[in-house]
Amino acid sequence: MKVEDVLARIDANLPQAIDRLFGLLRIPSISTDPAYAAHCREAADWLANELSALGFDASVRPTPGHPMVVAHSGGTGPRILFYGHYDVQPVDPIDQWHRDPFDPAIEETPNGPVIRARGASDDKGQLMTFIEACRAWKEVHGSLPPNLTIFLEGEEESGSPSLVPFLEKHREELQGRIALVCDTSMVAPGVPSIASQLRGMLKDEFTIHGPRVDLHSGHYGGPALNPLREMARIVASFHDDETGRVAVKDFYEGVHEVPAELLQQWENCGFDEREYLESIGMTMPHGEKGYSTLEQQWARPTLEINGMWGGYQGAGSKTVIPATAHCKLTCRLVGDMDPDKVRARIRAHVEARLSPDARVTWDQDLDGAPASVMDTSRPEFQAAREALSEEWGREAVFVGMGGSIPIVGMFKQLYGMESLLVGFANDDDAIHSPNEKYDVKSFHKGMRSWARILGRLNAD
Amino acid sequence: MKVEDVLARIDANLPQAIDRLFGLLRIPSISTDPAYAAHCREAADWLANELSALGFDASVRPTPGHPMVVAHSGGTGPRILFYGHYDVQPVDPIDQWHRDPFDPAIEETPNGPVIRARGASDDKGQLMTFIEACRAWKEVHGSLPPNLTIFLEGEEESGSPSLVPFLEKHREELQGRIALVCDTSMVAPGVPSIASQLRGMLKDEFTIHGPRVDLHSGHYGGPALNPLREMARIVASFHDDETGRVAVKDFYEGVHEVPAELLQQWENCGFDEREYLESIGMTMPHGEKGYSTLEQQWARPTLEINGMWGGYQGAGSKTVIPATAHCKLTCRLVGDMDPDKVRARIRAHVEARLSPDARVTWDQDLDGAPASVMDTSRPEFQAAREALSEEWGREAVFVGMGGSIPIVGMFKQLYGMESLLVGFANDDDAIHSPNEKYDVKSFHKGMRSWARILGRLNAD
Numbered sequence: 070m071k072v073e074d075v076l077a078r079i080d081a082n083l084p085q086a087i088d089r090l091f092g093l094l095r096i097p098s099i100s101t102d103p104a105y106a107a108h109c110r111e112a113a114d115w116l117a118n119e120l121s122a123l124g125f126d127a128s129v130r131p132t133p134g135h136p137m138v139v140a141h142s143g144g145t146g147p148r149i150l151f152y153g154h155y156d157v158q159p160v161d162p163i164d165q166w167h168r169d170p171f172d173p174a175i176e177e178t179p180n181g182p183v184i185r186a187r188g189a190s191d192d193k194g195q196l197m198t199f200i201e202a203c204r205a206w207k208e209v210h211g212s213l214p215p216n217l218t219i220f221l222e223g224e225e226e227s228g229s230p231s232l233v234p235f236l237e238k239h240r241e242e243l244q245g246r247i248a249l250v251c252d253t254s255m256v257a258p259g260v261p262s263i264a265s266q267l268r269g270m271l272k273d274e275f276t277i278h279g280p281r282v283d284l285h286s287g288h289y290g291g292p293a294l295n296p297l298r299e300m301a302r303i304v305a306s307f308h309d310d311e312t313g314r315v316a317v318k319d320f321y322e323g324v325h326e327v328p329a330e331l332l333q334q335w336e337n338c339g340f341d342e343r344e345y346l347e348s349i350g351m352t353m354p355h356g357e358k359g360y361s362t363l364e365q366q367w368a369r370p371t372l373e374i375n376g377m378w379g380g381y382q383g384a385g386s387k388t389v390i391p392a393t394a395h396c397k398l399t400c401r402l403v404g405d406m407d408p409d410k411v412r413a414r415i416r417a418h419v420e421a422r423l424s425p426d427a428r429v430t431w432d433q434d435l436d437g438a439p440a441s442v443m444d445t446s447r448p449e450f451q452a453a454r455e456a457l458s459e460e461w462g463r464e465a466v467f468v469g470m471g472g473s474i475p476i477v478g479m480f481k482q483l484y485g486m487e488s489l490l491v492g493f494a495n496d497d498d499a500i501h502s503p504n505e506k507y508d509v510k511s512f513h514k515g516m517r518s519w520a521r522i523l524g525r526l527n528a529d
Numbered sequence: 530m531k532v533e534d535v536l537a538r539i540d541a542n543l544p545q546a547i548d549r550l551f552g553l554l555r556i557p558s559i560s561t562d563p564a565y566a567a568h569c570r571e572a573a574d575w576l577a578n579e580l581s582a583l584g585f586d587a588s589v590r591p592t593p594g595h596p597m598v599v600a601h602s603g604g605t606g607p608r609i610l611f612y613g614h615y616d617v618q619p620v621d622p623i624d625q626w627h628r629d630p631f632d633p634a635i636e637e638t639p640n641g642p643v644i645r646a647r648g649a650s651d652d653k654g655q656l657m658t659f660i661e662a663c664r665a666w667k668e669v670h671g672s673l674p675p676n677l678t679i680f681l682e683g684e685e686e687s688g689s690p691s692l693v694p695f696l697e698k699h700r701e702e703l704q705g706r707i708a709l710v711c712d713t714s715m716v717a718p719g720v721p722s723i724a725s726q727l728r729g730m731l732k733d734e735f736t737i738h739g740p741r742v743d744l745h746s747g748h749y750g751g752p753a754l755n756p757l758r759e760m761a762r763i764v765a766s767f768h769d770d771e772t773g774r775v776a777v778k779d780f781y782e783g784v785h786e787v788p789a790e791l792l793q794q795w796e797n798c799g800f801d802e803r804e805y806l807e808s809i810g811m812t813m814p815h816g817e818k819g820y821s822t823l824e825q826q827w828a829r830p831t832l833e834i835n836g837m838w839g840g841y842q843g844a845g846s847k848t849v850i851p852a853t854a855h856c857k858l859t860c861r862l863v864g865d866m867d868p869d870k871v872r873a874r875i876r877a878h879v880e881a882r883l884s885p886d887a888r889v890t891w892d893q894d895l896d897g898a899p900a901s902v903m904d905t906s907r908p909e910f911q912a913a914r915e916a917l918s919e920e921w922g923r924e925a926v927f928v929g930m931g932g933s934i935p936i937v938g939m940f941k942q943l944y945g946m947e948s949l950l951v952g953f954a955n956d957d958d959a960i961h962s963p964n965e966k967y968d969v970k971s972f973h974k975g976m977r978s979w980a981r982i983l984g985r986l987n988a989d
Contacts, residue, residue: 268747272846281810286833287728287932290861291816291825293809297834301764308758349753350741351886356751365751373746374757375849380836381857386732386895388859388932389835397841399848401750426811435846472747472848 071209072524078205079516086201086516087175087184087509089119093155093193094173094186100135100156101227109135109223112155116200116221123204124213132231135223139242142203144215148245149526150486151217152476153196153252154225157188158501165503175509180258183506191500194507195251195492196221198515205520214523218243225252229475236483244484247449249522250476251515253492256468257339261457261518263450264490265443265467266367267474269402271411272435275419277303277394278428284390293390294426297379300394303422307372307415313357315372317418323405327368331467335363338466367469371401372415401471408437441477441488449489449526456521457491460514491518531669532984538665539976546661546976547635547644547969549579553615553653554633554646560595560616561687569595569683572615576660576681583664584673592691595683599702602663604675608705609986610946611677612936613656613712614685617648618961625963635969640718643966651960654967655711655952656681658975665980674983678703685712689935696943704944707909709982710936711975713952716928717799721917721978723910724950725903725927726827727934729862731871732895735879737763737854738888744850753850754886757839760854763882767832767875773817775832777878783865787828791927795823798926805956827929831861832875861931868897901937901948909949909986916981917951920974951978 079086098112099105113129113136120127125140135156160170168174173186184194200219207213220243224231236243256262279296280289309316327335342362346352356365379394381387400411412434419429443450445467457465470490477488493515499505539546558572559565573589573596580587585600595616620630628634633646644654660679667673680703684691696703716722739756740749769776787795802822806812816825839854841847860871872894879889903910905927917925930950940946953975959965 270747270848274846279810281808284809285932286831286835286859287730287861287930289809289826290831290833290859290931291829292806292811292814292822294811294815295834297837298764298768301761301834301837302770304758304761305765310762346752348741349744349749350739351753353885354752355754355884355886362752366749369751371746371750373750373850374755374761374840375746375847375851376840376842377757377761377854378838378840378842380834380838382836382838382855386734386857386859387835388730390833391836394837395842397846399746399750399846401747424815425813426815470747471750472745 072521074209075205075520075524076517078208079201079513079520082201082205083513086197087512089201090184090194090197090512091173093197094188095171097171098156098188098223099159100224102159106135109156113138113221113223116155119200120219123200124207125219130235132235134231137223137231137235138219138221139239140219141242142213142215142217146216148216148218149214149247149249150243150245151199151219151249151251152221153199153250154192154222155196156223156226157193158191158226160187160503162503167504170505176506180508182509184509184512185504185506187505189505189507190494190498191505192225192252194512195494195515198493198512199249199251199519201516202519202523205516206523214527218245232476233479233483236479240484245486247447248480248486248488250474250488250490251492252474253470253490254494254496254498255492256466257341258495259461260339260463261461261465262338262468262492263453263457263465264470265445265450266403266469267441267477268367268370268471269406269408269438269440270473271400271402271408271437272398273412273415274395274397274432274435276430277423278392278430279426280390280392283392286388286390289390294424295390296394296427297391299424299427300377300379300396303419304374304377304396306422307418313355315370317372317414319414320370320372320411322410323407324370325404327364332364334466335367335468338468363469366471368403370403370406372398373400374398403440404442406439408439412437438473438475438478441481443487447487449487452525453489453491453522456525457518460518460521491522493518532981534669535662535665535980535984536977538668539661539973539980542661542665543973546657547972549661550644550654550657550972551633553657554648555631557631558616558648558683559619560684562619566595569616573598573681573683576615579660580679583660584667585679590695592695594691597683597691597695598679598681599699600679601702602673602675602677606676608676608678609674609707609709610703610705611659611679611709611711612681613659613710614652614682615656616683616686617651617653618686620647620963622963627964630965636966640968642969644969644972645964645966647965649965649967650954650958651965652685652712654972655954655975658953658972659709659711659979661976662979662983665976666983674987678705692936693939693943696939700944705946707907708940708946708948710934710948710950711952712934713930713950714954714956714958715952716926717801718955719921720799720923721921721925722798722928722952723913723917723925724930725905725910726863726929727901727937728827728830728931729866729868729898729900730933731860731862731868731897732858733872733875734855734857734892734895736890737883738852738890739886740850740852743852746848746850749850754884755850756854756887757851759884759887760837760839760856763879764834764837764856766882767878773815775830777832777874779874780830780832780871782870783867784830785864787824792824794926795827795928798928823929826931828863830863830866832858833861834858863900864902866899868899872897898933898935898938901941903947907947909947912985913949913951913982916985917978920978920981951982953978
């Protein structure tokens with residue numbers, strides 16, 4: 070029973086594993102701020118050294134931005150790729166932290182001990198669950214899992230500008246049968262979760278033009294068309310207020326209902342709807358009527374206004390009819406919705422509703438990406454589900470995600486490679502916020518989960 | 530025929546009158562910018578000196594802001610008050626001026642010679658038409674018109690903060706049977722105009738609150754209420770798009786149809802609808818259906834959005850559902866509309882339409898003022914109408930104004946005094962804009978107009 074031995078080794082090594090994670094957490098690898106570039110390099114070096122000491126063929130690869138770390142275990146068989154990122158979010162507002170974000174410590178809380186530091190959860194703690202699982206594996210098996218490649222980037226929190234060129238250039242080294250990604254959370258504490266569908270996104274922006282110039286609302290109010298009123302009318306027309314549905318023609322083309330079996334998993338996944346809504350100040354879900362909160366969040370598309378503005382915004386009053394009004398929007402896409410078609414439909418909707426004397430201009434095409442729906446019938450998904458169910462003592466669930474993880478689309482598009490998204494973060498980890506933490510339980514059982522998954526993936 | 534003598538004197542003195550106006554125009558009396566405070570004082574001194582030399586008992590009166598100039602002609606009978614302002618607008622954008630705004634000059638144009646300078650039209654040129662008329666009067670009659678008080682302020686372009694306290698304190702010196710105000714324009718070139726109704730104004734501002742904090746539109750888009758969508762829906766509900774009418778309940782209480790006789794005057798007043806609309810980029814009037822452009826501008830109320838904003842306004846995209854959305858609005862009021870009632874009705878309209886989980890907060894009460902409708906049956910209005918018709922060779926018209934002139938309401942409210950608004954500016958004078966000008970014809974015939982009006986007001 071080699072897996073049991075690996076698990077026992079993980080249990081015994083926990084204090085040292087935490088010490089090693091602390092070493093990584095002490096490096097302030099904030100990727101978005103050029104002042105921390107040397108620290109990003111330091112984190113990449115630290116990881117390459119650890120992986121090299123573990124027996125990986127590890128190297129730090131320069132890019133125009135922060136470096137990549139690539140480490141190969143060697144051996145034959147179809148490659149398994151593991152992806153994580155060593156960069157972290159900025160720490161502002163620093164005065165809301167109750168300790169130095171780069172001086173990690175174990176803190177006791179009512180929900181058990183936590184590791185407190187920037188990056189503890191996103192993503193240093195999570196990626197180290199995988200590396201520590203490899204360490205225990207090596208100690209028991211005498212060698213690393215075969216043909217495993219660990220690929221770590223340092224620009225995830227700053228838009229990953231170097232990622233696609235790097236993936237394109239290093240296909241031979243990185244393409245594999247599956248990508249393991251440890252950068253997500255559990256749907257509820259203690260509920261092992263595999264994210265099997267992510268919403269896609271479409272961005273657009275438009276300006277409504279009315280009068281030639283800003284006008285005085287006394288001299289021209291009445292006869293002059295007001296672009297703010299025009300904007301309000303058009304934005305209001307995007308939705309049917311009765312049903313909560315998007316009222317753009319054919320918007321729902323490519324949207325599929327959630328299969329009954331999956332829906333049942335979701336209904337029993339431990340998601341606390343009331344807590345989720347309460348945490349944002351809502352007493353009810355405000356999306357499409359007839360769909361549960363989880364469906365609205367994971368499986369239904371949206372047309373969301375992210376910014377709208379025009380006219381005077383300063384103190385007091387200004388009697389102006391502005392020449393223009395502006396709107397930024399994003400759609401979350403699901404199923405087979407085509408970003409380009411959706412964009413065209415929204416634009417047609419707006420243009421068809423303009424008053425005489427109003428015109429609209431659109432921003433340079435902003436990007437869009439379709440939804441990601443994983444093929445959960447693949448053996449890796451079944452293996453992971455069984456392994457996680459075993460470790461956590463309850464059925465692992467395939468969950469959705471309301472947001473997008475760009476790397477998933479890139480792996481699929483460039484390499485035709487599915488991503489297996491398994492993470493152990495919790496919703497209260499405060500990633501991107503002050504006082505980020507990672508439960509010691511997440512770290513410990515995360516290592517054990519990966520050991521079990523690696524065991525099953527290498528069982529044949 | 531003393532009036533003919535006064536007119537002849539005005540004609541003869543035109544070059545010197547222009548020279549004197551240039552002296553006043555050279556003083557950069559920008560009231561809103563503290564750096565120009567000494568120049569405002571200089572303009573007040575200049576005027577008091579001129580008036581004193583003319584035989585007025587003139588003085589410069591300090592206020593917490595810029596000083597007032599008060600000048601009495603002496604004599605008995607019911608007082609006539611003349612009001613004007615010596616301060617001017619800032620000159621930005623200065624690079625769009627084709628000459629130094631404070632180096633006045635006569636320029637020839639296709640429409641005749643103009644005086645080019647900041648303040649040439651608003652209001653130094655206009656107020657000097659009256660002072661020069663008094664000068665010619667004195668030269669012919671040997672004395673000034675009896676019991677005439679000239680009252681000039683230096684804060685009109687910066688909100689007149691000192692005006693009400695000054696009016697309250699100096700009632701004995703300023704209250705009269707009528708206020709003559711020379712700060713308006715003619716409805717069309719060469720058409721003598723008396724503004725007999727001004728729209729009032731009501732200001733308000735509100736914020737719609739949704740989620741507790743700004744949310745990620747991936748994790749929360751769908752279930753979360755978006756205040757921008759809420760704002761668009763509510764702002765769109767302010768109007769009936771079919772009729773163009775404001776859809777707030779009882780909004781039109783106190784609005785009266787324009788009497789047929791006045792409407793006929795308006796229709797024949799020389800207003801060029803096509804040019805007015807074209808100048809702002811419109812091919813049609815966009816106010817209430819069934820009303821002419823002039824009625825929409827002068828005699829119909831509006832609910833205008835002056836500013837609307839929320840969410841992200843920077844470059845690119847941000848996947849945010851903002852916690853709040855904001856709106857600034859003003860209403861133009863007519864007839865007997867009550868600002869306080871209108872405010873309450875708008876607030877009730879908004880509150881009745883809020884979704885669950887949304888709430889609204891209102892700005893501290895911003896001010897409001899009812900419309901001003903003059904009693905044109907008063908003898909001063911008839912006298913002015915006859916005098917102007919004589920001077921300009923066509924029937925003078927009672928016109929409306931879409932904007933408000935606060936001093937009119939103050940005179941009415943504090944002194945029970947009507948204002949006779951006679952001005953000679955033209956719509957292309959570019960007041961508040963680069964390259965402001967005043968037609969020499971306006972200046973010349975303006976002086977002659979006032980001489981005729983003073984003749985009739987002092988005929989008994």
